[in-house]
Amino acid sequence: MAALFRWLLRLFTAAVILAVLAGGTVYYLAARSLPEYEATLAAPGLDAPVEIVRDNANVPHVFGASDKDVFFGLGFAHAQDRLWQMTVLRRTAQGRLSENFGAETLKIDELVRRLDLYGLAQSSVKAQDPYAAGALQAYADGVNAWIARVNSDARGRGAPEFFLFPPEVALWQPADSIAIAKLMGLRLSTHLETEVLRARVSLLIDPERVRDILPDAPGTGLAALPDYSDIAPGVVPSAAPLSRMAGGALSPFAPRAFASASNVFAAAPTRSAAGGTLLANDPHLGFSAPAIWYLARLELATGGVIGGTIPGMPMILAGRSAHLGWGMASSYLDDQDVFLEQLNPDNPEEYRTPDGFEPFETRRTIIRVAEAEPVTITMRWTANGPVLPGDHFGLGSITPPGHVTALGWTLLNGADTSVSAALKLMRARSVDEALETGRFYIAPSQNLMVVDQDTIAMQTIGAMPRRLAGHQSEGRLPVPGWKDENRWQGWLNYAANPRFRAPESGILGNTNNKLVERPFPLHVSHDWGDTQRIERWKALMERRSVHTRESFIEAQLDTVSFTAQSLLPLIAGDLWFTGDPAPAGSPERRRQRALELLAAWNGEMNEHLPEPLIYAAWLRQLQDRLIRDELGPLAVEFTHVDPVFIERVFRDIDGAGAWCDIRQSGAVETCTEMARRSLDEALLWLDETYGGSLESLRWGTAHQAWHDHPVLGEVPFVKWFVNIRQPTSGGDNTLNRGLTRGTGPEPFANVHGAGFRGVYDFADPDSSVFVISTGQSGHPLSRHYDDLGELWRRGEYIPMSLDPALARAAAVGVTRLVPGAE
Incomplete structure (x- = not known):
């Protein structure tokens, strides 16, 4: 027995030693890719030395003798901190994820290839102005200088993730940056999915009820929609839920509920306590670790610029210079249309046009798949856009026999000068000059807010499709692509884009709400991203005669829900302080306590x-009860509560109270009954999920921000090191927006919100502040992987100064790049 014990002890000791050695080896290899910020390095391609001064938040301040050298430095800094993220974004835009991730991402690659994002980016390179072309090339050279350094110095392949995949990293090209810009457009546009959903719903329920569940923004007239069964005869109504894109966190195709959102607002000097303009901006995207945003400062020939960048692109997308501040919010411009293309019955390689049948434009492409055979697909285009298969976005469920669907989209442009426009904006010195840069911006459409020392303005930028007044559905439903009245007639002139300059009120803002009341086809959109946050924002802006940096920060972080304040009296009005006394512990007593x-x-x-x-x-259960009866399984597509729908139902607007009656039951249910039953169901779910008393519940327990690593975030044990989870305030409809997941066992997880926040005060520009939701580094072993995340959660910021001395005062390192061979 003693001998057996000794052998067991030896085996256990050996296992522990081997585990420690293995862990140490893994840590050593992973740590090799941590960049050394205090260094002097030779970098071929530079004209003169470049300094990258990293302040104590690891924000790089890039100084060089020319703008090209500065963009070189930004590319180098991006690659040092986010090389893995950049290469994954590039692979996504190229449709090459499956080379690393296998069949799981094949559907993503197929759709991206059919859209030809990378081909359009390559052709757009030559459309850039000389300054942008030089910046793109210099940025690529900077990225490649770091890749060369990784290879020559054996720096752990550049990031720990590369040890799990083939080590080769292709050199960066100017087209890669344009492709990533286009890739971001995939996250911001949902009109395609909305058109498909509206068509499917209209086949299941009466037209007057469609306007309830897919309502227009309040205050607008509703044009009568055509019967979709007349537009697409032969389509069989289906309540089956849409198939979702595989690939999980790697997919750039977010459901319509997760389209980009944002807040941006500004005050003129007359509404500022200190007499300078104010601007606040917080763009909303899906959370990840690291965040999609990266803070940087560039010292250009026109002066310093500082703010938020996206690794892979050489632009400050939201930030300020000494002369100008700018921010953006998704405009929800209707820049997509789905076209039904009729096939030639005698030749399926042809489709119908106004002038007869014409052949598709076709091209074959090969998708390589890890651990599987390559897949060859044939891409087809019509005059209206690329043809998409029916298994994407549920298109097959709304396509008549003998037809296919094509997508018209302003993003699908091979002469896209949006990057040139963004680089012009960084160098603008006045509001008027900044607004003029929008003329060159194509997609994705944004509401650009700009302020200089004296003036504030907002302009919708991005190409607006020119539709004819006789368009069959006004862009709301898929329509026959061979009819002249449905086809785009190019783009509207830039002068048609909404503009607001120097308003008398001295305040401008946008929360993705409806901007203008204009008749079709100058309407901008029928579907807007917000009807709720804007009400709270207006109340906060009107509360003060003048504003300060602090009041703008307060508004940006506000977590009061106008939606809750307005809906609760409607749905609970007949339940509050009513009912018979109930014994403690009974469901009735629990309901009374909740009320x-x-x-x-x-x-x-x-x-x-x-x-x-x-x-x-309660609201989640209520909406599901109201719509499940009519929509069946299709109800799962409505993952988030629509406040306008709930209000229409409980106010019985245009007969919307009919949603409260369950059609399958003999009785006629009232809205009060539905509210009570939904509350009881919600309380039962809360008890089963969290237990304890109602008073012990905490919103932050359910509403944790999920900043998950898109690749390693689901790997056992590793996920505890790479995922960042934090309890957060806010919700779907608060200014400090924390959009919930909406599905699954944790439906209230916070998965989409303000990954970047900035507040700029031109009375004292160096008192401006910003923050991102994780940290600057994408390396899980770096102390800068999540160091800004806790500040972000607490509603704190870091300084946004253009003073070089402040950056150097507490720098974590200064990287000096000097011209020369490796």
Whole structure:
């Protein structure tokens, strides 16, 4: 027995030693890719030395003798900190994810190839102005200088993730940056999916009920829609849920609920306590670790610029210079149309046009798949756009027999000068000069807010499709592509884009709300991203006669839900303080207690309170009860509560109260009954999920921000090191927006919000502040991987100074790049 014990002890000791050695080896190899910021390095391609001064938040301040050298330095800094993220974004835009990730991402690659994003980016390189062309090439040279350094110095392949995949990293090209810019457009546009969903819903329910569940923004007239069965005869109504794109966190195709959102607002000197203009901006995208945003400062010939970049692109997308501040919000411009293309019955290689049948433009492409045979697909285009298969976006469910669907989209442009426009904006010195740069911006459409020392303005930038007044569906439904009245007639002149300059009120803002009341086809959009946050923003702006940096920060971080304040009296009005006394522990008593808590609640979605969780669970169950009867399985497509729908139902606008009656039952249910049953169901779910008393519930427990690594985030054990989870305040409809997941066992997880926040005060520009939601580094072993995340969660910021001395004062390192061979 003693001998057996000794052998077991030896084996255990050996296993421990081997585990420690293996762990040490893994750590050593992974740590090799951590960049050394205090270094002097030779870099071929430079005309003169470049300094990259990293302040104590690891924000690089890039100084060089020329703008090209500065862009070289930015490319080098991006690659040092985010090389893995950049290469994954590039692979996604190229349709080459499957080379690394196998069949799981094949459908993503197929769709990206059919859209030809990378081919369009390559052809757009020659459309850039000389300055942009030089910046793109210099940036690529800077990225490649770091890749060469990684290879020559055996620096752990550049990032730990590369050890899991083939080590080769292709050199960066100017087209890669343009392709990533186009890739971001995939995350921002949802009109395609909305058109398909509206068509499917219209086949299942009456037209007047379609306007309830897919409502226009309040205050607009609704044009009568055509019957989709007349547009697409032969389509069989289906309530089956749409098939989702595989690939998980790697997919750039987000469901329509997760289209980009954002807040941007500004105050003129007359509304500023210190007499300077103010601007606040917080773009909203899906969370990830690291965040998509990266902070940087560039010292250009026209002066310093500082703000948020996206690794892979050489632009400050949101930020300020000494002369100008700018921010963006998704405009929700209707820049997509789905066209039904009729096939020639005698030759399926031809489609119908106004002038008869014509052949598709076709090209074959090979997708290589890890651990599987390559897949060859044939890409087809019509005059209206690329043809998409029916298994994407549920297109097959709304396509008549003998037809295919094509996508018209302003993003699919081979002479896209949006990068040139962004680089012009960085060098603009006045509001008028900044607004003029929007003339060269194509897609994705944004609301550009700009301020200089004296003036504020907002302009919708991006190409607006020129539709004819006789368009069959006004862009709301898929339409026959062979009819002249449905085809785009090019783009509208830039002068047609909405512009707001120096308003008398002295305040401008956008929360993705409706901008203008103009008749079709100058309408901009029928589908807007917000009807709720804008109401809270207006209240906060009107509360003060003048604003300060602090009041703008307060508005940016505001977590009071106008939606909760307006809907609770509607749905709970007949339930509050009613009902018979109920014994403790009974469902009736629990319901009464929940109603008591909500009656005293001010609508603040605070992470430490129980009321936001009770409210959110109730509204979720209520909407599902209202629509499940009519829509069946298709109800799963409505993952988030639509406040306008709930209001229409409970106010019985245009007969919308009919949603409360369950058609399959003999009785006629009232909205009050539906509200009560939904509350009981929500309370049962809360008890099963969290347990304890209602008072012990905490919104932050359910509403944790998920900053997950898109590749390693689901790997056992590793995920605890690479994922960042934080309890957060806010919700779907608060200014400090934390959009919930909407599905699965954790439907209230915060997965989409302000990954970047910036507030600029031109009375004292160096008091301007910004922050991102994780850290600057994409390396899990770096202390800068998540160091800004806790500041972001607490609503804190870091300085946005253009003073070189401040950057150097507490620098974590200075990298000096000097011309010369490796």
